[in-house]
Amino acid sequence: MIQGTNPIYSAPKSLGLTEAFKKLQNIVYVGTHLDETAKMANLIASEHHSLENWGDAEVQKGVLSLQQPTIEPLNKTRSFEDSLLSWAQLAEKTSGGLSGETWYSYLENRWKNIYSQNRGQSLASGDFAEFWFKIKQEGVFNISTGRNSDSAARNFNLAALSTIKKSKASDYEFVSYETVGLRDGSLANVSWLQEFSDPVSRISWDNYLCVSPKTASKENLKDGQVVVFKVGDTEKELPVFIQPGQHDNVLAVAIGYGRTAAGKVANGVGVAIMDLASTDQNYFVHSGMPVTIKKTNKFIPLANVQGHNYMEGRQIVVESTLEQFKKAPDKVVHRHKIMSMWDKIEYKTYKWAMSIDLNSCTGCGTCTIACQSENNIPTVGKKYLLQGREMTWMRIDRYYVGNPEDPDTVYQPMACMHCDNAPCETVCPVAATTHSEEGINEMTYNRCVGTRYCANNCPYKVRRFNWFSYTNLQSPLHMVLNPEVTVRHRGVMEKCTFCVHRIKSKKIEAIAQAREFRAKDVKTACQQSCPADAIVFGDMNDPESEVSKEFQDVRNYSLLEELNTVPALRYKYKVRNSEQLKGGDHHGHDSQSKGGEHS
Amino acid sequence: MIKREPLIWGKKTYKDITDDICSLVENFPGVPYFITLLTANGVFAFYLCVLAAIVLTGMGLMGVNSPVGWGTDIVTFVFWIGIGHAGTLISAILFLFRQKWRMSIARSAEAMTVFAVMTAGLFPILHTGRPWLAYWLLPYPNQRGPLWVNFRSPLIWDVFAVSTYATVSIVFWYVGLVPDLATIRDRAKNIWRKKIYGILSLGWRGTGRNWNHYEMVYMLLAGLSTPLVLSVHSIVSFDFAVAQLPGWHTTIFPPYFVAGAIFSGFGMVVTLMVIIREVVPLYKHYVTLNHMENMNKIIMSTGMMVGYAYGSEFFIAWYSGSSYEQYAFVNRAFGPYWWAYWIMVSCNVFIPQLFWFKKVRRCIPAMFVISIFVNIGMWFERYVITVTSLHRDFLPANWGMFKMTFYDIGAVVGSFGMFFTFFLLYIRTLPGISMAEVKPVLNVSREEGDKINVLA
Known part of the structure; x- marks a missing residue:
């Protein structure tokens, strides 16, 4: 059973997951979209979107939060939790305390426990009905004893970072990164995110091989020129983007692209990169692998909304x-002497303004x-x-x-x-x-x-x-x-x-x-x-x-x-x-x- | 005593003139004419399809974008409006200055003006996002408040300028046609022809009173049109000059645009006259090499005025000390659109210099080629002004490029189809040379003219 993840898209190819999946007799997929993994499943239980579902979370130790649906379910879906409950009830007809429970009543019961443990504190001053009403209104129940650095609900595994080895086999090192817009690509079918122009490159609707200006001139590469790059045994094709400020020995590509079953918007946009990762001592290594490149004569134009990269000496960003x-904060901006042919406008009520x-x-x-x-x-x-x-x-x-x-x-x-x-x-x-x-x-x-x-x-x-x-x-x-x-x-x-x-x-x-x-x-x-x-x-x-x-x-x-x-x-x-x-x-x-x- | 060169060549009597000029209207045209007309019609029909596609789908079919909000439509609009200027100059200013050589070319030049303004007039309407609401640019009492136009906008001035220009040109042209229409009416053997030309000639009888009124009206209209020669293109230039965009915001624009308009207009007149002279050899007696030479002189001199403006723009950009302005002009000549700039300078400034040579001025193939170059150059002048100023303005992050699409090219090419359709229809339905005006300039002694027979 798979829920909330899309391993066919995101797992390294070397793991052989697709082949392994084919050998399985039953795959139950629970999710909101018919994605790459769902397509491998023989049973699909479509679940609520998180905006249609109840839930709760502990953001930080002692900061409890309740998630409420903001919309009636658009389609005939069932929350994953309800599915689990009803399957459990079907499995053990004898009812081990789960009979008749829905996800909502289960959740309410859980918050009854929280209430009884913390009775009298902040929101829990009255009876449960009042508490339940208030928590739905406020969304957060704060019973933390103050903030400190290790109060996170889960620990970050620092050890994962130390095992990355520096490659020596090639001139270039491969780096894959998440973009600000698409992240891991799970929401790639949202056109807002695809059209979001990357804060640094300002490109949208594509991933590309970032190279430094020096490397570009050394390899004689131009913006948009398609190159074949090889990581491990896999070859992929992407257009080049010359990224000022990048390290000369690094070739970087964004992940989150190259979806094949995300939907109308994301399918076929860019190239999937996560499958290039290697598996090393039970970790997935997404960066630091040696990479080689081969030029082609093809060009793919990149949609870059930044017309020009430099200010040409104009006073734009000061x-x-x-x-x-x-020393002299008032001397930083060159202020102009202005003679105006316009009358000054008088605003009698409000005068809206913004400062950034x-x-x-x-x-x-x-x-x-x-x-x-x-x-x-x-x-x-x-x-x-x-x-x-x-x-x-x-x-x-x-x-x-x-x-x-x-x-x-x-x-x-x-x-x-x-x-x-x-x-x-x-x-x-x-x-x-x-x-x-x-x-x-x-x-x-x-x-x-x-x-x-x-x-x-x-x-x-x-x-x-x-x-x-x-x-x-x-x-x-x-x-x-x-x-x-x-x-x-x-x-x-x-x-x-x-x-x-x-x-x-x-x-x-x-x-x-x-x-x-x-x-x-x-x-x-x-x-x-x-x-x-x-x-x-x-x-x-x-x-x-x-x-x-x-x-x-x-x-x-x-x-x-x-x-x-x-x-x-x-x-x-x-x-x-x-x-x-x-x-x-x-x-x-x-x-x-x-x-x-x-x- | 030095005799003037006669204005009309060949042994022409008054009757010859009438016969020659009416022959085009009275004889049924041959196959070559219909082939030409159908070709022009085909291009016109294609043009209508292009325009329909743009109106039904959206301006996005054309190359205009952000930051280049104006493109082919505005470029071609200014181009056609400019073409029209020679007609008004010939018919009005040269009339007031008693330039007798204008008589034989005035009619066709005026026709050219009318058709060019009609062709031009479509563009500003079609370049809007919602052309079906373009009538909102007209100030008229309405039930929306009433909501008036913004009189501060140069586009409104443009509406006034172009519509006034179109009205006055058409009236002027038509008034000039009246005596000639009456001639055709009087010669007509077919009842329908008699009726149609009879209505069009407004009951002209050719009496002394008729002539007296006619000449008074003609002179008044010439006086009315004269300021229009200067005002229309000045106001068209305000569309650019009043904006604060570097490359547009220059005070030299009004005279520069007027000179350019006359320049391009005469270029077009020469092109058309060369074609007419070849297709209708009879016209060589009326539109003589002297006429052509005179026009070539005007082309050369206005071409140099335009060249002076190009130079002056660079000087002012440097002299102003405004870095935006300086960048705009350096970018014009050496930026990504350098080719457009140098096509413009070559066609408008360098190539017309050939007219310093009398041989070139009087050589029909040479002047034909040069006049085509002038037309190309003047289209590119508007392209350079519109596109290169917009594509790189104040904030470098906004810079962009403009690429013409199929629809842009369709609109430019198609507009020629519209223009030539009208012009070809005109040349066989209305007298292409003013009989009434040509007859008075026939040489009285007629000795000089007798010796020259261009057809021999």
């Missing part, structure tokens, strides 16, 4: 050394997915990404700083700047993009005729155009859509709205509760999801608001300030704890940053 920051701290941002891209799910942003696929048809409202620009052999990497989350003097607003012939009284640059979809002039005139290039109709999602995929946000028609422009629907719903909530609206209640989707709390959003009219304080900060600057767009999204420059910046002084025009890649 960095400072710690020393420089301590480049010091905190790690470029993980969680905000981009949060935005995608919040705002019904479609994915377009590799073919259209290659044509420059990405739809993301929030994206993270990545630049290299300094020598391509060993560059620093900087990130800049980019969304609509909601400029006070918005270049897009003046050029729209039908006034479909206008300034709201609260400082938000609003896009009126049903007024837009799609001249795309606004996008041309946007210096930040954050506007996205519906090149095709992306609205006809088949059931049940339509359930992925957020009902609060309009689905956009073919031929109209769209872009970040500062989550204006969230502002509206908080205002409605305030009216319903007959109280004053609090600007600080509003959190944008990107802000909410940012694990580093790099994004601050709020009302600029309130001098006490967090964002007002951020804007007063010495590190705060506007991107392309010299254009006098007066953006409402501003950045706080990055301070590096190093003696020198790899790119040199910022407003000096660094000569090193010329050798970037052009798409």
Whole structure:
């Protein structure tokens, strides 16, 4: 019986699992998808998705959590636990205490025990019914005695790391890695994750053989050139990607691709890598094997949304050394003298603004997915990404700083700047993009005729155009859509709205509760999801608001300030704890940053 | 006493002129004409299919993307609008300056203007994401609020400029046609022909009063059209110049665009006239080598103005001290689209320099080839301006490339099908040379003209 794992896809080929499976008489597969392993099974018990199921967990010692279903099961499925219970009951008709139990009642009983052991503590102050109600509301029952390093529920096996041997048989060492988006590939059929552009390479919809620039020139390899590489006895073909900053002797490939039975989206995307692992003293070794490569003359274009890798001496992502920051924090950003032909806009009610701290941002891209799910942003696929048809409202620009052999990497989350003097607003012939009284640059979809002039005139290039109709999602995929946000028609422009629907719903909530609206209640989707709390959003009219304080900060600057767009999204420059910046002084025009890649 | 070169060659009487010019309208066309017409029709039909596919499926079929939001459609729109300019210049400005050599080419140049503007007019509508709502660009009282257009947007100015231009051009052209239409009516032997041309000639009787009014209206319309020669392409250039994009945001654009438009327009007139002269040898008496030479002189001089603008852009980019601007121009000439830039410079600046030589100016095959190069060069000028500025702007992370697809090429090629369909229909249904205007410039002494017989 197999549940919750997909060994036919993920286990090393040398294990011979496929052959072994064929010899088995009965394989029962419990899972949510008809994946590679399920296809080998003769009995499949389709189970609930975790969002449809009950469960519990102990995240840390003493931190108990209850998992509740958030949706009625979409299909006729049964939870794995219910399956186990009913099979057990069938097996031993005599009922060993399990008769008549469902997974829910079993779980409730278990929490009755927890309740009786911890009666009186925090949530367990009243009777069980009250406790059960409260735990369902809160989700967490904390009876830990304080946090310490070894209080994890399970131990990490450090010994596993020490057994990796360094290879000497070849010039190159093979490394396989998980990408931030796809991880092990179990969720590869989610198109959001496939289209998620890798924080470093910024490529989506493929895995590729990463080589360092030096190795690429030594082996005479070009971006996208297909190579055959051999690990152990297995040969595989992948396009090359030249990755600045990579070790010269390492060839790296992401795992999680090359699914054959994940579904419409993931099947055939990239090449499976996990089966290359060798088995060594009961461990799977995924990295460190010797690898040899052979060039071919084929090319596979890689969908890279980063147009150019270097800032070309422009003031885009500003960095400072710690020393420089301590000495003269106000001298780091080159501030421009600005003469304006525009009147200053007065905002009588609220003035929404956002500040992003480049010091905190790690470029993980969680905000981009949060935005995608919040705002019904479609994915377009590799073919259209290659044509420059990405739809993301929030994206993270990545630049290299300094020598391509060993560059620093900087990130800049980019969304609509909601400029006070918005270049897009003046050029729209039908006034479909206008300034709201609260400082938000609003896009009126049903007024837009799609001249795309606004996008041309946007210096930040954050506007996205519906090149095709992306609205006809088949059931049940339509359930992925957020009902609060309009689905956009073919031929109209769209872009970040500062989550204006969230502002509206908080205002409605305030009216319903007959109280004053609090600007600080509003959190944008990107802000909410940012694990580093790099994004601050709020009302600029309130001098006490967090964002007002951020804007007063010495590190705060506007991107392309010299254009006098007066953006409402501003950045706080990055301070590096190093003696020198790899790119040199910022407003000096660094000569090193010329050798970037052009798409 | 130095005699002027006669404007009309061959031993022509007033009757000859009428017969010559009406012959095209009155005789049933031969097989070669129909083959040409059907070819043009075929390309036109193909064009309609391409446009239908784009409207039904989406703009994504074309090469436009992010960051290059404008592509082939806008490039070809500006190209065709520019083509139209020679017609207005010939019919209006040269008329006001009493340039008599304009008489025999004015009609066809004006027709070219009208058809070029019609061809051009489709593009801005079709490049929108929702062309079925393109009428929202017109300011009219409506039940949506009423919701008005954004008068600050250069695209709105463009709507006014192009629609005014189209209206005035058509009226001007039509008013000029009236006496000639009456001639055809009077010569008609077929009742239907008499009726149709009779209605079109608006009851023209050829009285002194008729002529008096006609000439007054014609001059007023010429006066009205004259500013349009300058204004239309100035406003088209505002689409670019008013934006803040490096490579677009330049004050030189209005004069530069006007010069380029006249340049390309005369290129097209020369192309068409060479073809007409070959297909209808009779026209060689009316559109003489002197006419062609005059136009070639204009091509060369406007070509140099355009060349000056190219140079000036680089100087200003350097002089401005704006690094974005500097990068945009270096990227234009030496970036990934260097080939487009150098096609443009070669075709527009270098090749027309051949017209310094009188022999080249008067050599029909040479001027035909050069005029085609001018047309190619001017299409690429708009391509360079639109695409190379957009593809690399302020933030390097957004840089991208523009690749034309089948649909882009279909739209460009197909638009020629539309233009030539109209032009071919015109040449056999309306008098291609203005009889009423040519007759007054017939040499009175007629000695010089008698000696030259181009057909011999």
